[in-house]
Amino acid sequence: MSFLALAAISKSFGPNQVVKDFNLSVGKGEFVSFLGPSGCGKTTVLRMVAGFETPSAGTIRIDGQDVTRLPANKRRIGMVFQAYALFPNMSVSQNVAFGLKVAGADRATISRRVGEMLELIKLDHLGERFPYQLSGGQQQRVALARALAPKPNLLLLDEPLSALDAQIRVSLRDDIRAIQRELGITTIFVTHDQEEALSISDRVVVMHQGRADQLGTPAEIYNRPATRFVANFVGKLNTFEARIADADEGQLNFAGKDFTAPTPLRGLRSGDPITVALRPEALALHRRHDDEASLQGKVLDFNFLGSVIRAKVEVDGRPICLDMFNQSGFTMPPVGTATELYFSRSDLLVLPE
Amino acid sequence: MKTIRLFPTIITVLAGLYFLVPLIATFKFSLEMKRGELSFAAYQSVFQSDTFVQVIGFSVVASLVAIVLGALLVVPTAYWVRLKLPKVRPFIEFVSILPLVIPSVVLVFGYARIYGTGSFLPLTMTETGLNVLLVIGYVVLSLPYMYRAVDNGMAAIDIATLTEAAESLGASRLRTILAVVFPNVRSAIVSGAFLTFSISLGEFVITSLLNRPAFGPYMVQIGQDYAYQPAALAVMAFAVTWVFMALMEFFGSRRPGQRIFPRLRVSRFRRVGS
Known part of the structure; x- marks a missing residue:
């Protein structure tokens, strides 16, 4: 009670x-x-x-x-x-x-x-x-x-x-x-x-x-x-305008690539617009154990925040953020370099309209 | 290089002379009652007068009653307005400054009309009634100063949040007012009280028109009949006002909880186990 x-x-x-x-x-x-x-x-x-x-x-x-x-x-x-x-x-x-x-x-x-x-x-x-x-x-x-x-x-x-x-x-x-x-x-x-x-x-x-x-x-x-x-409101977020490629299969398309949604897309039909998001810490410049998806980008800038390094990367014509731990031996790719951004499918947030 | 600010200095000196020369001249004149020597004979003469003792006693009592009445009217009003009716504050402030705009003589004639013969409350027909009207008149005259002092005191301590804090700890509204509000605006009330006292003590128009035996009309009367005693009275009135201004400054600048004289304090709350 x-x-x-x-x-x-x-x-x-x-x-x-x-x-x-x-x-x-x-x-x-x-x-x-x-x-x-x-x-x-x-x-x-x-x-x-x-x-x-x-x-x-x-x-x-x-x-x-x-x-x-x-x-x-x-x-x-x-x-x-x-x-x-x-x-x-x-x-x-x-x-x-x-x-x-x-x-x-x-x-x-x-x-x-x-x-x-x-x-x-x-x-x-x-x-x-x-x-x-x-x-x-x-x-x-x-x-x-x-x-x-x-x-x-x-x-x-x-x-x-x-x-x-x-x-x-x-x-x-x-x-x-x-x-x-x-x-x-x-x-x-x-x-x-x-x-x-x-x-x-x-x-x-x-x-x-x-x-x-x-x-x-x-x-x-x-x-x-x-x-x-x-x-x-809670935390920082990178949002992407997506479209449902196949509602039954949970297929989304954004930034020019197809991805599988982490949860079933209930109440949505193929072709519907949708917003998806990724937290900055969900993205990485190097493939991690669980990462099975990636986006293409170009490095714009780095901000050194102490324990964290925040990178700004252009994806699909828009800047997005990614946070990495400040680990020893980490070298930042030069600004302007084309890079791959890795993430786990389970970190993909499908935002309700 | 140090810049000498000539014009402000001249103005300050002139203003000081304008204020001090008549005062010093009056004081000197008040000491010259005995031919060829300086003495306090005029002061002695004033204090020996039975009428003086009576009028000063009357004025002090009337002023003190006006202070109590004023505080009882202003403190709860200012508190309630700050707590529950903040939108009404400009209106209350306007009402509180009306006595500065409306001449005292208008107030007294208003009293005479409303509380005169044939009125539902014929206060002007009895001595007590006239005394009541006099005290109310003093309260009205001191309202601008009392209200401002108390309201500023409340603004300085965020009375609304303190009230909520007291209520969350279980205190009733009355307890909150007695234990939290009054002690924290005490300095402001004291400042307002001294101003009320100074205004009431020397007030002439209302007192004279209501024919009350108070200090203001007495001074005027003495001025018509004698030469040196009025000067002595004027100097004394100045001295009393200054003392009150000094007391007001003293109480106004004290922090809440600060004692007048430091004293050794023994902790009433000891640590557990000590």
């Missing part, structure tokens, strides 16, 4: 419908991310779960209880905001203690729990400091401890890493996941950063124009995008 269940949720602000028929079921202890561009409705869904917005239609259930109309302060939800939102008039310890005081915990319990939480976020030496005396990363850790202190049913994180610099973002991301695993708390994480969502989550919901385009594990989202939007 799902711990958090959103059924047919919609939300309109005036004539603007920002969330449309949104359904989601989250198991206890699961870490689910909402991923999407700005304005896709991900934060609105989170705010409805938190109780800061009321759905125009649909129901929200937490642990079997209908909380759709329950005020935010009665939901027992921990929330971490993008802007930290620590109370400036309170010290770190007082911030963490706030929820416990509101719940009416006794002094000994508050003191013990605050100590535990500060130890969990590794800031037990900064309990007496005020928020303005902390760095952004430290403030967000305190915000996390404050949200977790009253032992909430659900943890909601609204783009908690967006205001931090790259290095802190990665380390805090790992810490959030470790703490979530340790406490086993059901968590919803909102982000527009695909790397963040894919690296931290059990499952990812990719949102687009107020709807959930796809719900799946990070690998499913990346390797088998359900919609054209998901394919384009």
Whole structure:
């Protein structure tokens, strides 16, 4: 049975419908991310779960209880905001203690729990400091401890890493996941950063124009995008306009060659136009073990990105990208050289129209 | 090479003289009550007057009541507008600056018409009623300053997100206001309060037309009857205003949670196992 269940949720602000028929079921202890561009409705869904917005239609259930109309302060939800939102008039310890005081915990319990939480976020030496005396990363850790202190049913994180610099973002991301695993708390994480969502989550919901385009594990989202939007939004993609040569045999034609589709072409007829795609890392300049197909191209440019080298190659008159590991002994073919690009048939993505 | 900015310097010196010369002259004059020597006799004379003690007491109480009333009106309004009605903010701001546009005399005549004889609420017929109208008048006059101070204070701390954070931790709206909103806009309220106090203390038009025994009309009356005491009163009024400006600056520049005087703090939350 799902711990958090959103059924047919919609939300309109005036004539603007920002969330449309949104359904989601989250198991206890699961870490689910909402991923999407700005304005896709991900934060609105989170705010409805938190109780800061009321759905125009649909129901929200937490642990079997209908909380759709329950005020935010009665939901027992921990929330971490993008802007930290620590109370400036309170010290770190007082911030963490706030929820416990509101719940009416006794002094000994508050003191013990605050100590535990500060130890969990590794800031037990900064309990007496005020928020303005902390760095952004430290403030967000305190915000996390404050949200977790009253032992909430659900943890909601609204783009908690967006205001931090790259290095802190990665380390805090790992810490959030470790703490979530340790406490086993059901968590919803909102982000527009695909790397963040894919690296931290059990499952990812990719949102687009107020709807959930796809719900799946990070690998499913990346390797088998359900919609054209998901394919384009998550990761880099090389797309090719193709035509179905033989629908029954699963034969496609693009870039002047015939290929066999990795999955049956249901609902399509021979001659239909179709879009196919290949991830940059699915292509290689040298034939690998599983590669059974290839394209003809001409090297345009190379970008050295550290661990990865990105090549730009012209195929069928259009530039496409391919990524290779920066392995020792690898020599780049000169720019302008004709080359063969190898790939495995199973990496070919057939995008729905 | 250091450039001497002649014109701005001249302007600054002239402005300083324009401000300081009358003040110094008034101060010097206030010390010359006794022929041939400088003394504080005029100040002594002012403090020995029973009327002075009465009017200053009345004005202080009326100003303090106006501060409390103003804070109770402005803080929840500014909070609610920022939280739930952001679109109404320009309108509220416009209303808050109306007292700067509408002369006080118009306000008092409005009071006299609405709350006069034969009105459903004849406040002008009793002493208490007149005092109530005076305090409300002070609240109205200080509204532009109080509202701006409090609204700026709220803008500085993103009050909407803090409210949501408090609510997600289980706090009721009342608890959020008392534990989060008020402490974080305290400096702003104090700044607004000092401005209200300064305005109310020296206010003349409303106080005089409502015939209240307050400091403003007293100063004018003294000016007609005596020579040195009004000068002493003017210097004292300046000194009080400056003290309040300094206090406002002091409270306004303090960070939330920062103490006035540093003190040793003992941790109330000890580490587990320590």
